Amino acid sequence: MSAERDFDVVVVGGGLVGASAAVMLAQQGRRVMLLDRQRPTVWSSENQRDLRVFAISPGSARLLSECNVWDAISNSRAGAYQQMQITTSAGGELAFHAHQHGLRQLGWIVENNLIQSQLWGQLDNLVEITAPAEIKQLIPGDRNTRLELSDGSRIRARLLLAADGGRSTVREQLGIATSNRDYLQRALVAELQTEIPNEGVAWQIFLDTGPLALLPLGDGRSSMVWSLPSEQAETALQWEPEKLGAELTLASNNRFGPIKLASRVAGFPLQLQLAKQMRQGRVILLGDAAHQVHPLAGQGVNLGFQDVAGLAQQLTGIELQDSDAMDAALEKFERWRISENTLIARGIDGIQRLFADRPGIGGIGLSMVQRFWPLKDRFMQHACGIHPNAPQICRR
Numbered sequence: 001m002s003a004e005r006d007f008d009v010v011v012v013g014g015g016l017v018g019a020s021a022a023v024m025l026a027q028q029g030r031r032v033m034l035l036d037r038q039r040p041t042v043w044s045s046e047n048q049r050d051l052r053v054f055a056i057s058p059g060s061a062r063l064l065s066e067c068n069v070w071d072a073i074s075n076s077r078a079g080a081y082q083q084m085q086i087t088t089s090a091g092g093e094l095a096f097h098a099h100q101h102g103l104r105q106l107g108w109i110v111e112n113n114l115i116q117s118q119l120w121g122q123l124d125n126l127v128e129i130t131a132p133a134e135i136k137q138l139i140p141g142d143r144n145t146r147l148e149l150s151d152g153s154r155i156r157a158r159l160l161l162a163a164d165g166g167r168s169t170v171r172e173q174l175g176i177a178t179s180n181r182d183y184l185q186r187a188l189v190a191e192l193q194t195e196i197p198n199e200g201v202a203w204q205i206f207l208d209t210g211p212l213a214l215l216p217l218g219d220g221r222s223s224m225v226w227s228l229p230s231e232q233a234e235t236a237l238q239w240e241p242e243k244l245g246a247e248l249t250l251a252s253n254n255r256f257g258p259i260k261l262a263s264r265v266a267g268f269p270l271q272l273q274l275a276k277q278m279r280q281g282r283v284i285l286l287g288d289a290a291h292q293v294h295p296l297a298g299q300g301v302n303l304g305f306q307d308v309a310g311l312a313q314q315l316t317g318i319e320l321q322d323s324d325a326m327d328a329a330l331e332k333f334e335r336w337r338i339s340e341n342t343l344i345a346r347g348i349d350g351i352q353r354l355f356a357d358r359p360g361i362g363g364i365g366l367s368m369v370q371r372f373w374p375l376k377d378r379f380m381q382h383a384c385g386i387h388p389n390a391p392q393i394c395r396r
């Protein structure tokens with residue numbers, strides 16, 4: 001049997017949330033190990049764009065700057081947007097302009113693989129990586145957590161961070177319950193070429209079947225996120241590219257001229273999932289392991305980045321072997337982040353229900369927010385991750 005190895009922090013899952021958490025805590029001088037089932041493929045500008053692209057908020061960009069990766073990301077393939085247009089097929093419009101909120105950008109559309117590659121580039125110098133890795137056994141304790149991996153290695157962590165995604169095995173092994181709502185929808189994602197190029201506007205159109213987003217990729221093209229009832233989505237996945245383009249042109253009311261597909265199409269099932277706890281002893285759930293939301297507001301990974309920034313903030317100056325200080329810091333973290341994440345997730349769920357059940361009222365709601373500046377500005381501060389209750393790093 002191999003000797004047990006000690007780490008301050010072990011992170012399970014090296015997606016964007018786990019990888020950024022590993023970088024942030026290593027920067028605090030902690031001894032960190034990161035485990036993942038697989039290493040990500042290395043991003044290259046020669047490769048086709050990753051279909052998983054995210055709207056990264058200014059608050060998240062600040063966290064990624066702290067991780068020393070934002071300059072490289074924003075100088076690669078990142079589509080900045082200064083405007084956001086939200087409309088419905090039943091009328092009603094809400095428009096946001098960065099300069100009205102004292103910002104240069106409302107966000108950036110960036111590939112998952114680009115951010116992950118940059119973060120893993122940092123990790124190579126800062127933390128010990130075990131990938132591929134599979135957890136065989138997890139034994140939680142009062143002051144640390146023991147892990148046995150399927151290759152027989154044994155690890156002890158003062159703090160274990162579960163950032164292993166929506167189907168978190170760590171969460172399951174600890175028996176942490178979740179509340180779930182299946183949207184019975186799938187989000188279709190693809191890259192689109194529109195006759196009228198998309199110059200820095202993030203579009204969200206609430207259709208009777210679900211929201212359709214066209215997000216600017218920086219070269220005039222758009223990334224599509226089209227949420228459809230599952231059966232319709234299954235049918236649409238079988239369509240020829242010409243048919244899908246024609247349906248999108250129709251759905252968008254020809255606003256962008258004829259639309260052509262510029263990539264393959266992928267589909268993701270959608271659900272709301274909230275873990276009832278983000279902490280159990282010395283284990284913390286982060287990102288999708290703790291909360292999954294509908295993509296209509298582009299908040300999923302941004303909430304995960306806020307968890308990371310919030311945890312780094314609470315642990316600043318704390319000795320991990322100081323049990324009382326650790327308990328206090330982790331308790332504070334959980335109270336703060338669970339209330340914030342629940343508020344946002346329930347808010348997004350409320351918007352989804354409103355436009356699904358009463359699109360006419362949803363349209364009136366948009367026009368009201370458009371006219372009521374304090375509400376509009378508050379909404380934008382939350383969307384950008386820079387509201388007064390956001391972690392300090394994100395507000396700098």
Ligand SMILES: Cc1cc2nc3c(=O)[nH]c(=O)nc-3n(C[C@H](O)[C@H](O)[C@H](O)COP(=O)(O)OP(=O)(O)OC[C@H]3O[C@@H](n4cnc5c(N)ncnc54)[C@H](O)[C@@H]3O)c2cc1C
Nearest residue numbers: 013015016017037054055164165287288298299300301302
């Ligand atoms: C269609 C769609 C569009 C979206 N658009 C946006 C957007 O515009 N903006 C936004 O903020 N969010 C968006 N999201 C949400 C976003 O995709 C997620 O919130 C984000 O990917 C979660 O990151 P994560 O690191 O928590 O989890 P993941 O990305 O799921 O990463 C989990 C990691 O853990 C590893 N892993 C899993 N199990 C184990 C295990 N047992 N042992 C070791 N490793 C393990 C995996 O290999 C992976 O590397 C969207 C989601 C969808 C479906």
